[in-house]
Amino acid sequence: xxxxxxxxxYPVVCKVPTGVPGVDEITxxxxxxxxxxxxxxxxxxxxxxxxxxxxxxxACEWGEPAIFVAFEENSRHIxxxxxxxxxxxxxxxxxxxxxxxxxxxxxxxxxxxYDLAGMLAGLQAKAAEMGAKRIVFDSIDVxxxxxxxxxxxxxxxxxxxxxxxxxGLTGVITTRIEGGVDPAFAEHFGFxxxxxxxxxxxxxxxxxxxxxxxxxxxxxRGSGFAENEFxxxxxxxxxxxxxxxxxxxxxxxxxxxxxxxxxxxxxxxMLTGGYLRGTSLLITGxxxxxxxxxxxAFTQAACARGERALFIxxxxxxxxxxxxxxxxxxxxxxxxxNGLLQIHAFRSESRSAEEHLIRIKRLIDEHRPRxxxxxxxxxxxxxxxxxxxxxxxxxxxxxxxxQGITTLCTSLLAGIEPESEASPLQIxxxxxxWIHLSYIAQSGERNRALTIVKxxxxxxxxxxxxxxxxxxxxxxxxxxxxxxxVLMGAxxxxxxxxxxLAREQMQLDAERKQRALDEANAQAQARIDExxxxxxxxxxxxxxxxxxxxxxxQGWRARQSEIRATRGGDVNTALTNYGDMPLEQRDIDTGGxx
Numbered sequence: 001x002x003x004x005x006x007x008x009x010y011p012v013v014c015k016v017p018t019g020v021p022g023v024d025e026i027t028x029x030x031x032x033x034x035x036x037x038x039x040x041x042x043x044x045x046x047x048x049x050x051x052x053x054x055x056x057x058x059a060c061e062w063g064e065p066a067i068f069v070a071f072e073e074n075s076r077h078i079x080x081x082x083x084x085x086x087x088x089x090x091x092x093x094x095x096x097x098x099x100x101x102x103x104x105x106x107x108x109x110x111x112x113x114y115d116l117a118g119m120l121a122g123l124q125a126k127a128a129e130m131g132a133k134r135i136v137f138d139s140i141d142v143x144x145x146x147x148x149x150x151x152x153x154x155x156x157x158x159x160x161x162x163x164x165x166x167x168g169l170t171g172v173i174t175t176r177i178e179g180g181v182d183p184a185f186a187e188h189f190g191f192x193x194x195x196x197x198x199x200x201x202x203x204x205x206x207x208x209x210x211x212x213x214x215x216x217x218x219x220x221r222g223s224g225f226a227e228n229e230f231x232x233x234x235x236x237x238x239x240x241x242x243x244x245x246x247x248x249x250x251x252x253x254x255x256x257x258x259x260x261x262x263x264x265x266x267x268x269x270m271l272t273g274g275y276l277r278g279t280s281l282l283i284t285g286x287x288x289x290x291x292x293x294x295x296x297a298f299t300q301a302a303c304a305r306g307e308r309a310l311f312i313x314x315x316x317x318x319x320x321x322x323x324x325x326x327x328x329x330x331x332x333x334x335x336x337x338n339g340l341l342q343i344h345a346f347r348s349e350s351r352s353a354e355e356h357l358i359r360i361k362r363l364i365d366e367h368r369p370r371x372x373x374x375x376x377x378x379x380x381x382x383x384x385x386x387x388x389x390x391x392x393x394x395x396x397x398x399x400x401x402x403q404g405i406t407t408l409c410t411s412l413l414a415g416i417e418p419e420s421e422a423s424p425l426q427i428x429x430x431x432x433x434w435i436h437l438s439y440i441a442q443s444g445e446r447n448r449a450l451t452i453v454k455x456x457x458x459x460x461x462x463x464x465x466x467x468x469x470x471x472x473x474x475x476x477x478x479x480x481x482x483x484x485x486v487l488m489g490a491x492x493x494x495x496x497x498x499x500x501l502a503r504e505q506m507q508l509d510a511e512r513k514q515r516a517l518d519e520a521n522a523q524a525q526a527r528i529d530e531x532x533x534x535x536x537x538x539x540x541x542x543x544x545x546x547x548x549x550x551x552x553x554q555g556w557r558a559r560q561s562e563i564r565a566t567r568g569g570d571v572n573t574a575l576t577n578y579g580d581m582p583l584e585q586r587d588i589d590t591g592g593x594x
Contacts, residue, residue: 012222013033013035013222014032014034015027015030015223016030016033016062016064016170017029017030017057017062018030018057019058019061020057020240020241021240022230022241025226026217026225026226026243027217027225028223028225031170032170032197033170034169035171035198035221036160036172036198037200038172038196038198039202040175040177040200041201041202041203042176042177042203043176043204044204045204046213046232046234047139047174047175047176048073048138048139048174049238050174050200050202050239051068051136051174052138053239055068055097055136056087056092056238059092060092060096064132064133064134065133066096066097066134066135066136067097067123067130067134068097068100070099070100070139071103071140071141072138072142073103073138073139074101075100075101076101078099079099084236085236085237115159123135132169134169134170135171135172137171137172137174138174140160141175141176160173193219196219197221197222199218199219200215200216202214202215203216207388211352212231212352212388215231215241226243231354231392233352233354233358235358242358242395253401254278254404256277256404258276259273259274259275259277260274260302262274262294262298263299263301264474267476269461270452270461270465270476271458272460273458275298275406275433277404277406278406279406279432279456280409281406281435282411283408283411284410284411284435284436289448290448290467290469290474291375292321292324292410293474295375295408296321296328296330296373297474298373299341299373300325307369307370308370309341309369309370309371310363310369310371310372310373312346312363313346314345314347314376315347316345322336342367342369348380353380353388354392356392357395357396360374364403370404371407371408373407373410374409374410376409377393377396377409378412378413394430397430409431432455432456432457433455433456434455435450435452437449448469449467450465450467465478
């Protein structure tokens with residue numbers, strides 16, 4: 001470790017930005033200033049484009065004049081080819097750029113010694129005249145092979161290196177290697193990596209019949225850098241290197257607690273209020289399980305809130321997407337017309353997965369959506385193979401999460417069970433919410449089923465729901481079980497009809513029994529009323545008989561009184577109380593009788 005005095009004596013390496021998207025992030029600021037950067041690669045890897053792009057960006061963005069020395073290709077052809085990137089090189093050539101055509105004519109015959117001293121002297125005078133800051137030696141190996149002597153080749157390369165150091169120019173040297181050859185072991189120019197302060201390797205290869213380019217920094221004296229290999233894409237505006245997520249800042253992204261609706265009320269309920277804002281959502285399923293439809297419902301809900309949305313459709317035309325979704329009451333055309341929604345259709349195999357990612361990134365930068373749908377993300381497998389495809393998918397989700405975009409991706413699966421999914425893109429592990437759609441075949445009918453496999457940061461239903469599509473839209477039906485089995489569709493309707501019929505029959509039976517009971521009750525009540533009337537008559541009869549008895553008693557008493565009065569008897573009534581005797585006994589005691 002150096003102390004502070006050492007740090008002041010040996011300052012850190014100064015860098016100049018290349019302006020090539022992704023490169024400055026990978027290198028921590030650009031290529032080394034006033035030093036040599038070596039760019040090696042095979043045919044079609046983008047060496048010339050990369051070198052020229054650094055000069056164009058330096059001239060346009062930082063006002064640095066530059067020189068381009070072409071040893072293989074005609075400089076006029078280079079200028080013409082660069083027009084396809086939108087670079088106005090003729091205008092820059094009049095002000096900031098100087099092109100030197102240093103090709104050796106094919107009929108040239110070398111006699112005696114040959115070196116680059118004369119050319120370098122002329123370049124130094126030109127650099128001083130225009131105040132050049134940067135210089136490119138493109139395909140210098142083409143010229144050096146004419147020397148026919150390995151020692152001479154090394155001598156001239158070191159001459160160029162020393163010349164760059166003495167002039168203070170920031171130099172880029174490009175050289176080619178045979179395909180598949182490690183630059184460290186190249187037969188003629190392997191020593192170049194030891195000479196250069198920064199070495200960049202560009203590769204162009206075919207993987208799973210997909211053309212792929214890659215960018216890698218092999219060394220960088222005095223500076224840290226990202227050492228991995230990164231995808232490189234040649235776009236309509238030049239080279240872009242996919243460097244998303246190479247720094248720790250990629251893990252610094254906004255985290256939201258806000259909920260956004262799925263576009264389906266009952267699915268919102270299953271997710272305790274909807275999707276979390278800024279999260280990544282994965283919907284997997286077999287063909288025809290309504291993955292696109294769920295994406296359309298989410299998109300329509302976002303636009304209805306007044307938010308910008310982006311819908312990326314692979315292998316299906318935008319107009320076709322709009323038409324098909326309208327059949328289930330999802331109408332997107334109105335939002336396309338007012339500018340809230342953009343739908344872009346890509347042919348998956350027309351570009352590599354990296355090119356698709358660059359294109360999507362550009363659309364995001366232009367439209368600035370709050371919500372996005374990629375349908376299906378699994379199309380990247382066809383565009384990038386089983387290595388590049390998953391990497392691109394993960395970088396896309398990382399990019400959208402950094403920008404707080406709620407992203408819904410669909411993925412096509414052959415399996416119908418979540419346990420067998422193991423998503424081909426391997427993004428099911430990083431998706432925040434995973435919804436699986438499947439078919440359930442019963443009684444000759446296929447019905448759609450929806451399951452929430454996981455949803456980070458929120459409670460969610462573990463039930464299986466039937467997803468029903470109709471002209472009115474989408475809905476989810478409650479779980480219906482019979483005999484331990486989940487029933488859907490026509491089988492469920494048939495079972496429900498049977499149960500309704502059984503309930504109706506039970507109701508009729510209950511009503512019939514009620515009528516019988518009511519009739520029996522009425523009959524019983526009638527019998528009770530009759531008995532009560534009979535009892536009343538008997539009670540009246542008993543009262544009458546009692547009254548008659550009382551009258552007889554009164555009559556008898558009256559007769560007895562009359563008899564006693566007629567006889568003049570002196571019967572001692574105190575001794576004989578006939579009132580307490582039975583009638584028969586009274587007759588005996590009084591001598592009465594017939």
